[in-house]
Amino acid sequence: MDRKKMTKNAEKIMEVMKTGYRYTLSKLQEITAFSTTELCMAILVLIRDKRVNQFQCEEGVCYILAKTS
Helix, strand or coil: CCHHHHHHHHHHHHHHHCCCCEEEHHHHHHHHCCCHHHHHHHHHHHHHCCCEEEEEECCEEEEEECCCC
């Protein structure tokens, strides 16, 4: 997967996440219709850029938007 596509997918995830509080991987996949690889790579971009935080929740692993300073 090329970097441009990963960045584009990351931006789509950011738009989705602005409408809610926290999301599981399966919920993000349901909303975006990305393949598992596309979704994971985009989330890695967001985590690396400190735009999304990952943590353990009741449903498993959840993702939330990182607080901006």
